[in-house]
Amino acid sequence: xxxxxxxxxxxxxxxxxxxxxxxxxxxxxxxxxxxxxxxxxxxxxxxxxxxxxxxxxxxxxxxxxxxxxxxxxxxxxxxxxxxxxxxxxxxxxxxxxxxxxxxxxxxxxxxxxxxxxxxxxxxxxxxxxxxxxxxxxxxxxxxxxxxxxxxxxxxxxxxxxxxxxxxxxxxxxxxxxxxxxxxxxxxxxxxxxxxxxxxxxxxxxxxxxxxxxxxxxxxxxxxxxxxxxxxxxxxxxxxxxxxxxxxxxxxxxxxxxxxxxxxxxxxxxxxxxxxxxxxxxxx
Amino acid sequence: xxxxxxxxxxxxxxxxxxxxxxxxxxxxxxxxxxxxxxxxxxxxxxxxxxxxxxxxxxxxxxxxxxxxxxxxxxxxxxxxxxxxxxxxxxxxxxxxxxxxxxxxxxxxxxxxxxxxxxxxxxxxxxxxxxxxxxxxxxxxxxxxxxxxxxxxxxxxxxxxxxxxxxxxxxxxxxxxxxxxxxxxxxxxxxxxxxxxxxxxxxxxxxxxxxxxxxxxxxxxxxxxxxxxxxxxxxxxx
Numbered sequence: 001x002x003x004x005x006x007x008x009x010x011x012x013x014x015x016x017x018x019x020x021x022x023x024x025x026x027x028x029x030x031x032x033x034x035x036x037x038x039x040x041x042x043x044x045x046x047x048x049x050x051x052x053x054x055x056x057x058x059x060x061x062x063x064x065x066x067x068x069x070x071x072x073x074x075x076x077x078x079x080x081x082x083x084x085x086x087x088x089x090x091x092x093x094x095x096x097x098x099x100x101x102x103x104x105x106x107x108x109x110x111x112x113x114x115x116x117x118x119x120x121x122x123x124x125x126x127x128x129x130x131x132x133x134x135x136x137x138x139x140x141x142x143x144x145x146x147x148x149x150x151x152x153x154x155x156x157x158x159x160x161x162x163x164x165x166x167x168x169x170x171x172x173x174x175x176x177x178x179x180x181x182x183x184x185x186x187x188x189x190x191x192x193x194x195x196x197x198x199x200x201x202x203x204x205x206x207x208x209x210x211x212x213x214x215x216x217x218x219x220x221x222x223x224x225x226x227x228x229x230x231x232x233x234x235x236x237x238x239x240x241x242x243x244x245x246x247x248x249x250x251x252x253x254x255x256x257x258x259x260x261x262x263x264x265x266x267x268x269x270x271x272x273x274x275x276x277x278x279x280x281x282x283x
Numbered sequence: 284x285x286x287x288x289x290x291x292x293x294x295x296x297x298x299x300x301x302x303x304x305x306x307x308x309x310x311x312x313x314x315x316x317x318x319x320x321x322x323x324x325x326x327x328x329x330x331x332x333x334x335x336x337x338x339x340x341x342x343x344x345x346x347x348x349x350x351x352x353x354x355x356x357x358x359x360x361x362x363x364x365x366x367x368x369x370x371x372x373x374x375x376x377x378x379x380x381x382x383x384x385x386x387x388x389x390x391x392x393x394x395x396x397x398x399x400x401x402x403x404x405x406x407x408x409x410x411x412x413x414x415x416x417x418x419x420x421x422x423x424x425x426x427x428x429x430x431x432x433x434x435x436x437x438x439x440x441x442x443x444x445x446x447x448x449x450x451x452x453x454x455x456x457x458x459x460x461x462x463x464x465x466x467x468x469x470x471x472x473x474x475x476x477x478x479x480x481x482x483x484x485x486x487x488x489x490x491x492x493x494x495x496x497x498x499x500x501x502x503x504x505x506x507x508x509x510x511x512x513x514x515x516x517x518x519x520x
Contacts, residue, residue, distance in 0.1 A: 050368045052520040073370040084365035086305045086356050093304045100297020101369045103290060 002064040004028045004148050004180035005049060010058030012044055019044045019204040021058070026197070028063075028147075029177040031170065033195030033212070034184035035271055041204040042184040046152050049182075050078065063147055074103055077141030081153040083133040087126035091119055094140050102144035113139035117165075131162035138169060149173060151183040155190050163187070167194050188268040198267060202275055212267075219265040220256050222249040232257060239273025250274070294371050298379035299386070301366075302353050306387075309352045313345055320344075321398050328407025335410035338398045339418040342391035346422035349387045350429055351445070353380060355438045364520045374512045377434070381508045384426050388419055413486060416493040423500040427507035434514045 005026040012019045019041040026032045034042050047053045049060055051067045065072035085094055091114055099105045114121060117135035125133060134154060141149060149170070155163045167190060173179050185191055191198060192212070199209040210218070224232065225246040232249065239250035250273040256262045306313075320341030324334025357363055366376055395415055403409035428448050433441045 047364075047520070052364055052367050054517065054519065070370045070372050073368060076368070078365070078368040080361070080365065082361060084361040086308065086360050086362065088308050089304060096304070097297050097301040098369075100293045100295075100300060101371060103293075103370070 002028065003061075004030075004063060005182065006059075006061045007045075007049070008059045010045075010048060010060065011056045012048055012053065012058075013056055017041070017044075017204055019048070021045065021206055024199065024206060024209060026180060026182060028180050029174070030196040031174055031181040031183065031194050032197045032199060033191030033267075034182060034199050034201065035188060035191055035267065036184075036201035037271075037275055038186075040201045042201055043152060044204075045201065046150060046182070046184060049150065050076070074144070075147040077144065077146035077149045079134070079137045079141045079149070079151045079154040081156060083125060083128075083137045085125060087124065089125050090122050091125075091136055091139075092121045094136065095143075098140055098144070105144045107143075109145070110139055110143035113142060131158050134158055134162070134166065138166060142169075142173065147178050147180065149179070149181045149183075151181065151185070153184055153186065155183075155185055155187055163190060170194055188266070188271070192267055200271055200274070202278060207274055215267070215270070216264060218253060219270050220251055220253050220262040221265045221269055222251050222256055222260050222262045223247075224249065224260055228260065232260075239270075239277040241273060241276070248273075250277075291375070294375055295379055295382070298366070298371065298376060299383055301362075302380065302383040303386075305353060305356050306349065308356060309348065313348070316344055317341055317394060321394075324398060324402060325405070325407075328402035328405065330408070334402045334407055335395075335399060335414040338395045338410075339414070341398075342388075342395050342418040343422055343425075345391050346384070346388050346418070347425050347429070350380070350384050350426055350433065351438065353383065354433045358438050363518075367520050373516045373518075377512045377515050378508065381426075381430070381504070381511070384430075388422050391422075392419055411486075413489050413493060416490070416497055420493070420497050420500045423497070423504045427500075427503045431507055431510045431514055434511045434518065 003025045005024070007021050007024040009023075010019065010021040017039070034045070036042050044053070048055050048058075049062065049067055050073070051060075060067040062072045063075050085097075095107065095110055098110075099107065114136075117132075117139060119128075119132055119136055119139070125136070128136065137154070155166060158166070170181055170183075171194065174181060183191070183195070195212050197209065198212050198215055200207045208215070219238070222232075223246070229247050229249075232251075233255075236251055236255040237249050238252065241248040250265060250270060251262075320337045321334075324337035324341075326334075327337065328334040357366075367373065392415060395418065399410050399414065425448070429441075429445055432444050432448070435441075436444065
């Protein structure tokens with residue numbers, strides 16, 4: 001089966017930053033969470049997929065088509081961190097414009113979302129709350145029956161109630177096994193709640209791309225005192241957070257020494273400790 | 284109709300509608316400008332140049348204001364990035380903007396013609412076709428220069444460059460006035476001879492000459508479109 005997104009040998013260089021992805025395949029029918037700190041390369045990766053920036057080299061295909069082919073974008077719905085329509089527009093204006101742009105635009109589906117999200121059709125966008133803007137973005141992104149939904153920090157700055165509502169929409173969308181979501185987010189709890197796979201980018205490189213459940217089982221947080229710390233093989237420590245009494249170590253589950261107290265590692269723990277460890281190496 | 288052509292037209296319709304709906308933001312300013320210049324034109328409609336001078340200024344100001352406003356609002360809301368994520372080519376995005384600019388020129392020309400006819404009805408000096416074509420030519424040339432600059436540098440950075448572009452004709456006009464004023468004191472320059480020749484043309488020849496220049500301006504506009512597309516294709520959004 002064709003992957004929703006395939007990236008091969010992608011390189012994009014800026015003055016002080018390089019995004020380099022040797023290979024990434026995002027299978028259809030899953031929610032892929034893209035995590036990483038600010039400036040790690042998440043947005044550059046999304047912009048590359050959408051062909052908004054020219055890459056130095058590499059190939060990207062979306063649902064089997066080159067991303068440089070505009071028709072490939074017929075099957076993509078995009079939600080950015082902001083609603084990027086002029087502030088004077090209404091939800092009705094958005095419909096008028098997108099109806100012309102997308103081949104499979106569905107007025108009835110758009111109106112269904114507008115009514116489900118309780119959005120006014122005739123009110124100017126500038127009078128919308130952030131949550132309403134995001135819901136309108138989502139309605140606009142879904143109303144042309146996309147197979148791939150790309151979300152770039154879409155849930156940031158939105159209250160938990162609306163975020164939960166939006167997550168429900170994602171879960172409904174993904175019921176169709178042809179549908180895929182690629183979502184970058186700072187809000188790791190959203191990724192933990194909804195994602196099937198997690199890709200972690202740091203300093204322009206993919207640190208890991210794993211199935212979320214496998215990832216959650218793979219790592220453990222080991223809590224130990226200063227004396228116990230000396231007995232741990234340094235090569236087995238992936239990340240370390242020290243405090244007055246000892247340290248918290250990020251380790252692969254089967255490397256945890258016997259007798260040590262360990263707990264499940266969350267995605268945030270894994271991410272933070274790996275970033276910290278890499279920063280220490282850079283010093 | 285061919286499927287590709289039908290899709291292309293539908294996309295154009297969507298993109299053009301977006302710009303036209305966005306122009307609601309400057310509609311009030313445009314309305315005020317039109318009333319203001321129509322009023323000035325009405326007051327001076329019995330002068331030698333009739334009210335045409337003010338009608339021409341009105342048309343020019345609006346024709347030039349629109350591309351700047353469209354690009355400015357796009358930049359403000361991040362439309363460029365969003366628009367390029369649609370199933371449209373960069374060429375289609377730029378083409379739609381050039382078509383919108385032409386539609387605005389058609390609209391202001393219509394207002395100029397109606398204004399001139401109203402002035403004539405009230406006993407003013409009608410400018411006729413010869414007067415209508417000049418603002419179209421100047422607008423086409425201005426927009427042809429402005430749009431590639433805006434696509435290359437963005438609206439914010441372009442403002443200074445565009446201002447220089449605006450000032451250049453004024454400087455040329457000033458230089459021309461200086462030459463003309465020197466005419467009484469000294470021998471006439473070659474430039475003045477050319478102006479004399481133009482002034483002595485019959486109305487029919489004048490209109491024919493203007494249409495010729497307008498055709499050249501249209502070619503410049505088409506070349507500007509190609510240049511803007513080439514710039515926008517390479518732009519990082």
